[in-house]
Amino acid sequence: MKKIKLKYALNLQKIMESGQCFRPVNLKNGRYRFINGNRILYCRQESDFDIFVSCGREEWDDVWTSYFDLDNDYDALCEASEETEFLKAAVEYGRGIRVLRQDPFEMLISFILSQRKSIPAIRTAIEKLCDRYGEAVETSCEMGEVRLFPRPEALEHAGTEGLLSCGLGYRAPYVRDAAERVSHGTLSLREAEFLDDSDLFQLLCTVHGVGEKVACCVMLFAYGRYESVPSDVWIQRIVEKKYAGEAPFSSWRGAGILQQYLFYYALKHKEEFVK
DNA sequence: CGCCAGGCAAAAG
């Protein structure tokens, strides 16, 4: 394990619980496991500014720094916005959260199947998909075998029946359609990187089962579009309770990042927000 | 058992 000193606060537990990722785990021996594409990282947290990682310095700099968005000063974003009392409290409470830059296909599928599911149920469904259709990888740390998120071809060939057996329900055809389009090259998630926000949004919405909210999640969590602000039931509750029904987020720079603090705060204070 | 879940597409008004 190599020790890394961080420029900005990073908190693995908060990231794991912030609803933007579904596969990272706390292994309960003080170690966390993150998966980014075909790379696997084990880490142990000493403080918000010191972690031990299983990779070398080179891989950390090349792969994980951008995954954890560690060149971005989130506190500066907060100060630059038209800050509200609640935003300040939420940023304080959630300090160490990072908006991860995750694999586009994984995000597309994950958020398509997330609709009308609780976060624990989303995790269960995704793990089943990985166990059945993901490539098995042996880790060097004697941590056993890990399954990667399935490739588009694997989900395409899983068939609606296979997807149904992972608990996808009525979303199975949506996932199949998306996997097929990516697998056939009809939808190029790599070229989508070069589209501006508006074109990217419209492209994502052409996928069956992708609406405004899912498209925003993919833009924010896979493509680093930090002005993208997914609006779901939790955000609507926050707007009602704390902003008198009118969301000021959309005008903030880095609104997607700041909104993530609000979302995390609400998730961890359910009593306060559930009607 | 009943209720709800990081919504969406299709139908109806």
Add this chain to the structure above:
DNA sequence: CTTTTGCATGGC
């Protein structure tokens, strides 16, 4: 164009 409705299944 805006509003309503049906949706499969797991977690609690």
